[in-house]
Amino acid sequence: MNTRSRWLMIAVGLGILLNPLNSSMISVAIARLQHVYRLDFTVVSWIIFSFYIASAIAQPVMGKASDLFGPRKIFLTGLVVSFVSSLLAPLSPNFGWLIVSRIVQSIGTSMLVAVGMAIVRIHITEKRATALSILSIFLSGAAAIGPFAGGVLIQWWDWQAIFIVNIPFVVASFLLAWRMIPKGEPAGSVVQGMSIRKWWDVIDGSGILLFTVGLVALLVGLLSAKSSGHVSWWHIIVGLIGLGTLGAFVRHELKTMSPFIPLRTFAKYPAMTWVNVQFMLVNLLFYALFFGLPSYLQMVRHVSELHTGILMLTLGLSSLIASPLAGKWIDKSGPRPALVTSAILMTLGSVWLVTLDPASPVISVTFALAAFGISNGLNAVGMQAALFKSSPKEMTGVASGLFNTSRYLGTILSSLLTGIIMGGTFSFAGFRLLGIFLTVIAVALVFMNLRLRDSEPLKESNVSKVS
Known part of the structure; x- marks a missing residue:
């Protein structure tokens, strides 16, 4: 493996580790966030829900997007999105804005995971299995060390540090990726002439929307009922809306030609x-x-x-x-x-x-x-x-x-x-x-x-x- 390939792997590795790192560091911050924002446990749990729901949607969508726009553009865009979310999260005036920043972070880091492996497969032709195994170490190692890193950062600073710590990784990955990832061919005529309606069908936007609304409504109905200690008509209605929407999602996925799931x-x-x-x-x-x-x-x-x-x-x-x-x-x-x-x-x-x-x-x-x-x-x-x-x-x-x-x-x-x-x-x-x-x-x-x-x-x- 030549020097350029090694630097390419480092560029991709520093990017793809952000998703497992941020999904695991938060595990030791739940108690701190609950105290800071004076919330109950079920409300704070949305800091976890939001990240995984967004990741579940963003990764397959960005995989399709890379086929149309090229993995280099998606990877660099993902780094920019991750950078913005890492800056905004510590400045969140309330928990709602923190959730929004967390969702943006999930989308950005999911863009990196969705195309990182593909970039290595495309541009590294020698010892490819070794390269992919090293990237797997970036992923599993970040997840393994996440709780420890989060504990150290919160102990020495505060919860904001678990977002700010991403910035050096993002900057290093962007500078290396800009130089080391070869520029692909420009978007083809299929992309250039694609209407918004066609793009919506390609990514199964209707399925994604039904899945998201149904899952979130069901979770809100169940968790809010448990948090309040009683079941009201509002909880029942929201839960039923969630179930009904998920049922519509199933029917839609069975009929559509390009299903999300x-x-x-x-x-x-x-x-x-x-x-x-x-x-x-x-x-x-x-x-x-x-x-x-x-x-x-x-x-x-x-x-x-x-x-x-x-x-x-x-x-x-x-x-x-x-x-x-x-x-x-x-x-x-x-x-x-x-x-x-x-x-x-x-x-x-x-x-x-x-x-x-x-x-x-x-x-x-x-x-x-x-x-x-x-x-x-x-x-x-x-x-x-x-x-x-x-x-x-x-x-x-x-x-x-x-x-x-x-x-x-x-x-x-x-x-x-x-x-x-x-x-x-x-x-x-x-x-x-x-x-x-x-x-x-x-x-x-x-x-x-x-x-x-x-x-x-x-x-x-x-x-x-x-x-």
Whole structure:
């Protein structure tokens, strides 16, 4: 790999790490934001919801946009958007403006993730697998160190620092990307002559709008009812609007030629659908712990942000160590043994949370963190392997897109579950109840994975049968 390729990888790596870094740093800032803005726990949870909903929408849309306008333009634009959001967020006069800045940040960083890998595939021709694996380290490493970095920044400064810290990464990535990413061909006649209506159809704007309105309305109805402590007609009406809109979204996606989420694929390939359902549940478990445990440590046990971040390092480091070992194991034995082990570890970690009491040593939470961290490392490789075994070769691109969608749905559901259980105040009783729910889901995953077959990818004859 030549010098130019190395600098290109650094430029892309510094950009794509911003999305996982910012999605994970916020985990240790929830308690601080709740205190600063004097809000209850369910309202503060929108700082998590907003980021993942925006990411779930922006990444596939920006992937399509890069095909039309070129990945270089999308990547540089994403850096500019990320820079603006990092400047505006610390100046937010209220929590509403902070949410807006967080959404803008999610869109900007999603633009970088959506095209970063594509830039490397296009412009690095030698040792491409090595290059992609290094970029994966940027992604997983940023997610792993995020809570620790957030804890240090909040302890030494304040919550504004978790946004300002992005600026050096953005500036360095922009300067390098401007020089190192080759300029592509100008937009083709298809883009130049495309009407707004045609562009809207290409990205399935109607589907995106229905999905966003339905999901947000349903979340508002559920969480506001829990936060207020009673169910009013307003809560019911908003929730029903959300359900109705999501129903309209499903009907629309089944009819449109270019769906935002290709729901027909789920019906056509049930084995692949089963893997996506499991992946959604895995992420529900992992992120419920990822965001719930820092709040427990700070709000219930009164641990500082710095020490919370240090404890959370156990989760990320365990995952990073387990991932390469999982790759070798799965190459020899297939995904099922690793996935069964992963589900058992999640079960043990969830049970450990239930056994904690207010007098338990704080260091004991590292057992649950290590169990979930190793489990996450196994799942990161095992679920991907199961996905490729269960989907036909011609569906690889669509399968990967649906896989990412399942991950985002899992993260959103994890925040919803935590918000509903906790209500307005994060408490030890609520945390124990959350552990019970996680245990039930983890046990269900054990049985799901015991039934998983290490089958080969769907043959053409099998595809014709299910279609």
